[in-house]
Amino acid sequence: MLRVWLTAALLICFWQAANAAESQFVTVADPFIELHTGPGSGYPITRIVERGERIEILKRRTQWFKVRDDRGESGWAARDQMARTLQPSGKPADFTEPGREDYQSQRWSAGLLAGDFGGATVYTGFGAYRLSRHLSLELNASQILGNFSDGWSAGVNITHTFLPEWRASPFFSLGTGIIRIEPKSTLAQAEDRSDQTAIVGAGVQAYLTRRFVLRAEYKSYVVLSSRNDNEDVDEWKAGFAVFF
Amino acid sequence: MESRIRSILLRPLSVAVCLGLGACATAPAPEQTGTPQVIEPEVQRRDIDVAAIDTEDFEVTAFAGVMSVEDFESNAVYGARLAYHVSESFFGEATYAATTVGTSSFEKLGGGAVLLSDRDLTYYDLSLGYNLFPGEVFLGSRRAYNSSVYLIAGVGSTDFGGDSNFTANFGFGVKVLPTDFIAVRLEARDYLFDSEITGEKKTTHNLQTTLNISFFF
Numbered sequence: 039m040l041r042v043w044l045t046a047a048l049l050i051c052f053w054q055a056a057n058a059a060e061s062q063f064v065t066v067a068d069p070f071i072e073l074h075t076g077p078g079s080g081y082p083i084t085r086i087v088e089r090g091e092r093i094e095i096l097k098r099r100t101q102w103f104k105v106r107d108d109r110g111e112s113g114w115a116a117r118d119q120m121a122r123t124l125q126p127s128g129k130p131a132d133f134t135e136p137g138r139e140d141y142q143s144q145r146w147s148a149g150l151l152a153g154d155f156g157g158a159t160v161y162t163g164f165g166a167y168r169l170s171r172h173l174s175l176e177l178n179a180s181q182i183l184g185n186f187s188d189g190w191s192a193g194v195n196i197t198h199t200f201l202p203e204w205r206a207s208p209f210f211s212l213g214t215g216i217i218r219i220e221p222k223s224t225l226a227q228a229e230d231r232s233d234q235t236a237i238v239g240a241g242v243q244a245y246l247t248r249r250f251v252l253r254a255e256y257k258s259y260v261v262l263s264s265r266n267d268n269e270d271v272d273e274w275k276a277g278f279a280v281f282f
Numbered sequence: 283m284e285s286r287i288r289s290i291l292l293r294p295l296s297v298a299v300c301l302g303l304g305a306c307a308t309a310p311a312p313e314q315t316g317t318p319q320v321i322e323p324e325v326q327r328r329d330i331d332v333a334a335i336d337t338e339d340f341e342v343t344a345f346a347g348v349m350s351v352e353d354f355e356s357n358a359v360y361g362a363r364l365a366y367h368v369s370e371s372f373f374g375e376a377t378y379a380a381t382t383v384g385t386s387s388f389e390k391l392g393g394g395a396v397l398l399s400d401r402d403l404t405y406y407d408l409s410l411g412y413n414l415f416p417g418e419v420f421l422g423s424r425r426a427y428n429s430s431v432y433l434i435a436g437v438g439s440t441d442f443g444g445d446s447n448f449t450a451n452f453g454f455g456v457k458v459l460p461t462d463f464i465a466v467r468l469e470a471r472d473y474l475f476d477s478e479i480t481g482e483k484k485t486t487h488n489l490q491t492t493l494n495i496s497f498f499f
Binding site: 060062063064075076077078079080081082095096097098099100101102103104125126127129131132133150152159161181183185188220222223224 | 459
């Protein structure tokens, strides 16, 4: 166990060392910028750097930058103040966040959804790859937690987004997968079963902010069971996705 | 730039000379043939590369603590967490943990009765945290460390007694950062799920207190 921890600690040290990139400097253009003790507006301001002074960017956490001035003092500066500094070439520094243009141009996304699967709670994780402006290929895996049974499902589907340039766009999906249902151990005649599913669905995906996208969807499952009748299950889910 | 263009232009020439004279080995390297540069390039005068800034928005955590599983005693619990910090206030965190439950009073008094064949309890959750009180803690008069009190709540699943159960959790914690990328967290959380193991269906409260060590990367 100790060896595992030591290895982990060493790996983290190497990671930190490997991340130590070349120094990057900007010059303060505002009358002054404030340095906080930590990466948040609630942390106290302990020093300021005045106009014309040069600061080195050490690292970044969320919207905060850890910087060091020429005297070797360091602190955390907010992104909106850092955005008003100058690069060595004299141009304003550009710390803009990813926006809607990136949402429309980037190909990969992944997300989490939660909702209702025929009366049971369902969690879904999915990953998507955009094949073209309108079409995406998605892989998903879900856990189903019901009162009388629980189970898993996994599937693949093709999604067609109708108006990708709109902030909120409807989409349509078609897919297939497998589902495994395990009745609760307290039930008599409990028998696990796995079946294939055919899925058709529709939903809305809306750009939220930065890298985040909101998503709500409805899916209709046809469970191709080995019994006489196929089962129909309705699923409603909502959640978010991150694109990258 | 000028010297680079010159070296590009000179290279085919020097190769031709080499081939012509058959004296490749003694030919000087083309880079060294240029005249000394009049203007030294300023190394600092380049734009910053935002993508190269080391971002530390992820936090990986190992933890150990005590989990009181309703009807099944308090037991040691171990687990791991992975968090992503969305902003200075919000973070999302996934947790996986395992414990082995003790004996219920029914099993102790029932003379050999066994409620569970598998005594392992594992759970995962996906939770949203909010840094409520960022600030500093002071150790003596010389040391100040960044800290925050955070609230956290989420949903997940608990595998216990042969079933997976929908589980909600909520709690709070205190985080102290001895350095920028290491955090020590003390956390208390309640995990709620419905259980039928002791006969009738009821919502169980499973309180957990943990000591966590986190690394930002």
